[in-house]
Amino acid sequence: MEEANRAEISAEKVLEHTLVLASDEYQGRAPCSEGEEKTLKYLTEQFEKIPNAKPYEIGQYASYKQPVPLVKITPVSSSIKIHHGETNIEVNSAEDFTFRTDNLLHKSHDISNAELVFVGFGINAPEHNWNDYEGLDVKGKVVVMLVNDPGYKNSSIFNGMEMTYYGRWTYKYAEAARQGAAAAFIIHNTEMAAYPFHVCQLSSSVSHFRLTQNDDTEDQCQVVGWCTQSFAESKLLLGDYNLLASNCSQSPSFASSIRKSLPPFLCDVHHSYSASENVSYNFIAQIDPPNPAPNRYNQEIVVLSAHWDHFGVNAAGQIFNGARDNACAVAGLIEVAKLLSSSTSRAKNRTRTVLILLSTAEEQGLLGARYFASKFHNTRNIAACLNIDMLNVFGRTKDISWYGQGKSELDELVERIAKNKQNRSISKDPAPELGLFYRSDHLEFMKVGVPGLFLAMGFEHVEKGKEWLVKRNEEWTRSCYHKPQDVVYLEGDWKWELSGAVEDLLLMYEMCEELCSMKGEELPKWYSSAEFQRPEDEKK
Secondary structure (H helix, E strand, O other), rough: OOOOHHOOOOOHHHHHHHHOOHHHHHHHHOOOHHHHHHHHHHHHHHHHHHEEEEEEEEEEEEEEEEEEEEEEEEEEEEEEEEEEEOOEOOOOOOEEEOOOOOOOOOEEEEEEEEEEEEEOOOOEEHHHHHHHHHHHOOOOOOOEEEEOOHHHHOOOOOOOOOHHHOHHHHHHHHHHHHHOOOOOEEEEEEHOOOOOHHHHHHHHOOOOOEEOOOOOOOOOOOEEEEHHHHHHHOOOOOOOHHHHHHHHHHOOHHHHHOOOOOOOOOEEEEHHHHHHHEEEEEEEEEEEEOOOOOHHHHHOOOEEEOOOOOOOEEOOOOEEEOHHHHHHHHHHHHHHHHHHHHHHHOOOOOOEEEEEEOOOOOOOOHHHHHHHHHOOOOOHHHEEEEEOOOOOOOOOOEEEEEEOOOOHHHHHHHHHHHHHHHOOOOOOOOOHHHOOOOOOHHHHOOOOOOEEEEEEOOOOOOOOHHHHHHHHHHHHHHHHHOOOOOOOOOOOOOOOOOOHHHHHHHHHHHHHHHHHOOOHOOOOEEOOOOOOOOOOHHHO
């Protein structure tokens, strides 16, 4: 019997780490806080106990902590006023809209008497023959748009129900800025956004961060945010949202006809903030193969990633403990590192270093992972990135799923190991319309050409079946996701059962072992249809 088959990951140890990291003492693990200091101290203590694990080496420098320079942006005051002619539209700025900025050119942004323009889905996608901005000049104007992409309502275009990157709010704001808009607001819809409006309010009502070394300030809208569905339907006279989204999904020309039917809305937008420079830290440990490359810059690596940060404490004093998101996954990677360190017989076959990347500021827009990927000396040496976020706390499953299916040959690796070593079937992404593939740290590696995936969970519970588990996970999302209720449940109806998480972690371990020992020509490659490619492959 193989050593890896005898080795185990302890659910008790995963729970033990999680209880510490998600405790009130850690105050929600916000970047640049006392909670961060305690988190990094705990991680250092744990990895110092692991034989063969050591601080991340780059050049002559070695440290578990990689500094990530951030700017902390705290909202001070925000408002929006909308009118047409002599008619003023009643607006409750705090309830109907959210506001934020990453544009630090001015201490306060004041947009006066700007035309408000409905731009459909706010997408310019030449490869899909779609341009909501065609024939429009939105320079200096305020644009409002639908969430997600047209494929959600029209399965014959884009990727159908599977959200593309064009459906993400990050893309929409960036495209609005490229078009010259002064401000951009996305009209919220819970079904199409995949989260309730309170999630948007949370991220906008408290301080947020951006990378300090951000050279695109002038290429960003002054103000961005969200608008409630009810306000758009009634006050902006857009009518039933679902009908509007369905019609706008047929052609960009429909949005044009809507614009012609609307009153000439003008608006004033105000948003002020304070900003301060800070430093947060990625925590990085490495486990080398028996014979690493003499020159560290030539050493190939496999990245295992999970973010350690969460939302801290809100103005009302509520702690966002972030137990499942993402203390549990961090705890799991501590135990995966132990297994990699103790698997001495399999370690003999490794030719690549394992980097355990526990990133900061994921909740702020994948900032820690973006910084790491942008600063890594040669991303061609990163064989793959395997990411975990929000482990299964509901028990074992007969199957496994992951976000990123159909993108790279990593699919074949997951499928082979799951079937041959765990007797588990493969399930497709149960909710491709949510765009979860674009919402965690692996994305930043994929953007620089590194094949990656976000290992999710199975959805067919070994005892209670698929319907029960899908419903259970949806209930958790409604009740706990990005809320103070995301804590460890040791009893009651929500009591955690980590046997499924352990099985998923063991799958990740097995994938890592194989990736570390494969010959170069065997490493998983991108499928030619994927929107991401290695830079050297794009030139071919």
